[in-house]
Amino acid sequence: MKTYKQLTYEERRQIYALNKSAISQNKIAALLSVSQSTISRELSRNTGSRGHHIK
Template identity: 55%
Template sequence: MRKHMNQYKQLTEGQRYQISALLKVETLQKDIALILGVSPPTISRELERNTGKRGYRPKQAHIKADRRRQAAEKSIKMTVEVVRLIVSVASSHLDKLRHLL
């Protein structure tokens, strides 16, 4: 278990518009991070993921982020409960097979 769990928060649509405005006046990424109260790597990742041929576009960036978040939510997490269910079902099937032999 980790000693310290980081609380990650996604950028809001408003923060994305702030990023866009600050980029237009040539604000450095580290200064944007300071203004928004996030880490510099957060800004770097945001720009890397969401800057296209037409530059950083906050509305499109937010739509893309929502799609990535929805796709991530759809994946099944291998929790302790899921493992227990798998073991239980597998054991039940094995017991039935043993009775046939």
């Protein structure tokens, strides 16, 4: 059974920086050892009209 692991603040910052550098979601997922769907959800959940919001 797979367990849920929350992204850390640092992982969220890395996702934002890599995404801003035009790195693909698949590549970001591989670099952070997380699912591509995790990256996709993170970017869609925390991107607004003013850009990526890190909480």
